[in-house]
Amino acid sequence: MQFSILFAILASTYMMAIAKRLPTLIQSFRYQSFFLSLATFLAARHENSVELLCVSILLFLLKVIAIPHLLLRIVRRIKANENIGLFINTQLSLVCALVFTYVSWAFSRQTLPAAGETQSFMFTVALSVILTGGFLMIFRMKALTQIIGLLVMENGAFLLAALVSGGMPFFVEISIFFDVLISMIILGIFVYKINKLFTHIDVHKLTELKG
Amino acid sequence: MAYFLDSPISFLHDPLSLFFLAVIAVVALPAFVYSIGYLERYPRSKRIEGHILFAAFVLSMAAVVTLDHAFAFLVAWEIMSLTSYFLVLFERENELSIQAATIYVIMTHAGTAFLIAAFLMFYRFAGSFDFQAIKIACQTMPAQTKNIIFIFLLIGFGTKAGIVPLHIWLPYAHPQAPSHISSLMSGVMIKTAVYGILRFIITILGADTTWWGILIMILAAISCLVGIIYALMENNIKKLLAYSSIENMGIILFGVGACMFFLSKGWTMLAVLSLIAGLYHLINHAIFKGLLFLGSGSIYHATGTLNIEKQGGLIHRMPYTAGTFLVGSVAIAGLPPLNGFLSEWLTFQTFFLGATQGNGGIKVLFGLCAAILALTSGLAAACFVKAFGITFLGLPRSKHSQDAKKSPAAMKLGMLFLSILIFVFSFGACFIIRKLTSICGHITGINTDAMNFTVNNLTVTPWASKGIYLSTPAIAAVLSTIMLVAGSAIYFILCRRKNIIYNTWDCGYYKLGARNEYTATAYSKPFRILFSFFLLPHRRTKKIWESFYHVKSFSYETGTTSIFKKYAYKPFLNAIFGSAELIKRMQAGSIHIYIGYIFITIILLLIFKDRF
Structure with a gap:
């Protein structure tokens, strides 16, 4: 069960790497968050922890429902071109994601040589999610992809924290959720403003302010 | 903050501090009275700003010479530098003021950086910023460390004092500040550096190394000569006075340096006498x-x-x-x-x-x-x-x-x-x-x-x-x-x-006007020739010909070259700007590349994590 959920998370990450259009990307993000909250929910059931349950519910509400909804609404409202603008085409992106997974696995063997199979697998998935999030931020043109990349990295960090320290303290977790929500709203407003000012949200064209 | 302020801050009222307080009061009082008249031509808001900055400036100087805590001293020192920076910027519509203030603030902060380094070294040994504790710690400090601290303090305070070659900000900053501020800056502020030398080098560090005094005397000699030669060349009255300040700081430091030298030799009578000479010249x-x-x-x-x-x-x-x-x-x-x-x-x-x-x-x-x-x-x-x-x-x-x-x-x-x-x-x-x-x-x-x-x-x-x-x-x-x-x-x-006799043929000397007067440039010409090896004077003449035979106008321009700017500061600044230009290439302006830098850094950190 645990393995299949982790595989699902990894699969949704690859889906993000090969997504060409914004709605697809957001949907994939929604799947990833959903599996993440499912994993948390199962862990909560397993450990009979109310706090974990709360976290999983919050995760579901925020990252599966609220944020993708908000993002999709921004996409609709700014009527931007739905292409996310690839610097690296989908095939190569997938190769990159696979390389990230491999590197993460090698790294997990190196850092946690004594860890069991589940743990090192979880570590690999978490790290490759983080790296792919960074990859999305770097190699996609539209400003919205930077937001999604950040959220993906946040998902990976959540997973990593869950693995390394058995999840962060409840209040830290809650405050991180609020941080994510607030930053999401702020970034959304920025994207909206950028679009209004420049009539596009192509980040690679915003080079006027260089020193 | 609490870490630094480990001991309660108290104020000193020993003779050294009181002497400097007296110097501040003696100049600040007439300068304030003067400023009431001087600031009249400015609008009301500007006047108020001038008075507030003046008060802050004087108070910060008073704090500098009375605080009994090295960290608090630095804070007061910095407030003093910043208020004087804003006072140099008083006429900020003027392009020259901005330039002068920028040079001043860069120089003074470079000096403060050295002071901070010296004080942190004190802290390492004393475990406290309290003057008394530092003084005790200095007695057991290795000579090597003492030498380094001395050099750092000398550079730090020397920048404020305007010791050659750290003097370049004086002739810029002093002319741009309002005159009553120039009188305070030149009369008192640069003297706080002497206070620093006396307080930190003589009383705390202990002047028991012979070459310290000799070094200060050599620097003083250079400052004297360079300051007065430049002053002699200058036609802007406030710049002239600023250069003369460099010269007089040299004379004051002669006394201080000689005192340190005599102290290290154990000649008490001469040590006291030379310090009297220095301090007397300071207040004069x-x-x-x-x-x-x-x-x-x-x-x-x-x-x-x-x-x-x-x-x-x-x-x-x-x-x-x-x-x-x-x-x-x-x-x-x-x-x-x-x-x-x-x-x-x-x-x-x-x-x-x-x-x-x-x-x-x-x-x-x-x-x-x-x-x-x-x-x-x-x-x-x-x-x-x-x-x-x-x-x-x-x-x-x-x-x-x-x-x-x-x-x-x-x-x-x-x-x-x-x-x-x-x-x-x-x-x-x-x-x-x-x-x-x-x-x-x-x-x-x-x-x-x-x-x-x-x-x-x-x-x-x-x-x-x-x-x-x-x-x-x-x-x-x-x-x-x-x-x-x-x-x-x-x-x-x-x-x-009563009867004055004119000559009949006096070669046209009977009707002299202002154009026949001796000029300032002409007056300083013999000195320009005498010190030409140092001043590197240059002249440019330009003739505009109307026809082959007739020169319509003739322009003549003369000036001197600052060897410090040309051979020390220019190459240094060029090196800084050159390297900045190189680094600028990294700044492509693309957000993707910036995120990429972060990403690469993280990956490198992960790979090499064992090395750190």
């Missing part, structure tokens, strides 16, 4: 440089220009400013019987006594220092003849000086106070030297009860057994008698003849 310079800057402000107020080539004949339009400026000039040029002469004479005496006491290289060192000081005083006299003569005497050289307006009463009052003080410090020398003896005894930790540098209340004697005496009142009496006799003789012999 604060007074007359304060006065001269106020005077230059009056000139600016009256004529709207600081260029002395455009002045002339101001003595008829502003006799009051001319009189006080003359008193200040005589004092700063070191002419007897005024106070500048007295303190320079004392410095000379320490050199001579040091030369007789020491042997070999020490004799040569003190001999050279005395020679350089003599040359400096001569050049200073020439410099202030130029400053006073070109500005106040002769005929007006431009419309500006022709229409000079009188100064308000508040400005006059400030200048009057300082010129009276000059006389007080000239003729009350014995009382002041007695006070200074105990202050210097406290600073150097020498018992001065048995030391007496005065005979009665009129005569100063640095070394009674050698028969060295000086009495300013006596000199004044003799000089005034001579002047009275000579003046009346001239009057009776020459001036009683």
